[in-house]
Amino acid sequence: MATSLRAEVERLLGEAGVRINGPEPWDMQIHNDKLFDRVMKEGSIGLGEAYMDGWWEAGKLDEFCNRILRTELDRHFTGTLAKILKNVTSLFRNPQNSKKAYEVGERHYDAGNDLYQVMLDPRMVYTCGYWNGADTLAEAQENKLDHVCRILDLQPGDKVLDIGCGWGSFAQFAAEKYEVEVVGITISKKQAELARERCQGLPVEIRLQDYREVDEKFDHIISLGMFEHVGPKNYRTYFQVVDRCLDEEGIFVLHTIGANHSNRRTDPWTEKYIFPNSRIPSIRHIGLAIEDLFVMEDWSNHGPDYDKTLMAWHQNFSEGWDRIKDQYSERFRRMWDYYLLMAAGGFRARKNNQWQIVLTKKGRGERVKIPAL
Secondary structure (H helix, E strand, O other), X not given: OOHHHHHHHHHHHHHOOOOEOOOOOOOEEEOOOOHHHHHHHHHHHHHHHHHHOOOEEOOOHHHHHHHHHHHOHHHHOOHHHHHHHHHOOOOOEOOOOHHHOOHHHHHHHOOOHHHHHHHOOOOOOOOOOOOOOOOOHHHHHHHHHHHHHHHHOOOOOOEEEEEOOOOXXXXXXXXXXXXXXXXEEEOOHHHHHHHHHHOOOOOEEEEEOOHHHOOOOEOEEEEEOOHXXXXXXXXXXXXXXXXXXXXXXXXXXXXXXXXXXXXXXXXHXXXXXXXXXXXXXXXXXXXXXXXXXXXXXXXXXXXXXXXXXXXXXHHHHHHXXXXXHHHOOHHHHHHHHHHHHHHHHHHHOOOEEEEEEEEEEOOOOOOOOOOOO
């Protein structure tokens, strides 16, 4: 990298309080002088892969990301560097059609149940926890699950569809605590296997199934942390499926990461290593997709809770690494560190949001009462 260009990068990083080889834990520590050349040539993939290869470090990678994004340094750059910094805010990309729906299951959610058992809470909730009054990750996740159940006003015998059921966390909780029947669908074989095991003996059915294939009625529907895999081209279809499957008096609760603008790009590193074929929706995306189908009862943002959730996942992952390291490479460990910590920084900078959206059909006579957290 030319000396003059390196000096300009250092100057702009300084505006975010980040220094190259500086003393603060959020400063970039460079271990290979070829880093800048690699990033200029390869963009976001080069930056992430260089971290995976040990070419650079940051003691607090989450805070490094937060400072870069809050200062919006991308506005000062043109060309490749502008794309790099803008793409850090994007974690997901959309699947184009049903043929690709199972790819993220195979490449991400099937990475290994042992990995997720180490990283997540005992109920294995792989979405944002609600930390109000919670001291632990387990408490935060039970807060969230119970809050969703109370929004639905679940009654014994109700039948609930869980779109993107993961390892059965909601299904198990709702069946045990509220005596309801749950059908959970997932595109991950390993999730389905473990979810069936965890929900054994409960009125829960776990299916390996794409959401477009569901065509039956449910009292209520929930979808927690799956909508990021639907994509703009499929949003309307997704909500039409919910519309045809939801009872006239039913309630639909949607949890999704949300973007502050309608994003037309994704981060190539995240696409390659973490979430293939996914995209973060915007308010406009969702608004257009639900138009003339649903009444929007409530829309709340829990983004700061996701920062805390990701940091808790990273702590669990770090503390439990020795238990699973024989199954994964050191490069995988650095990849997972990069994923979790950069994502936490994105939520801390408020570039990403965690939306809880409550929708009903136009025929419902009563408004939905949103319980306090």
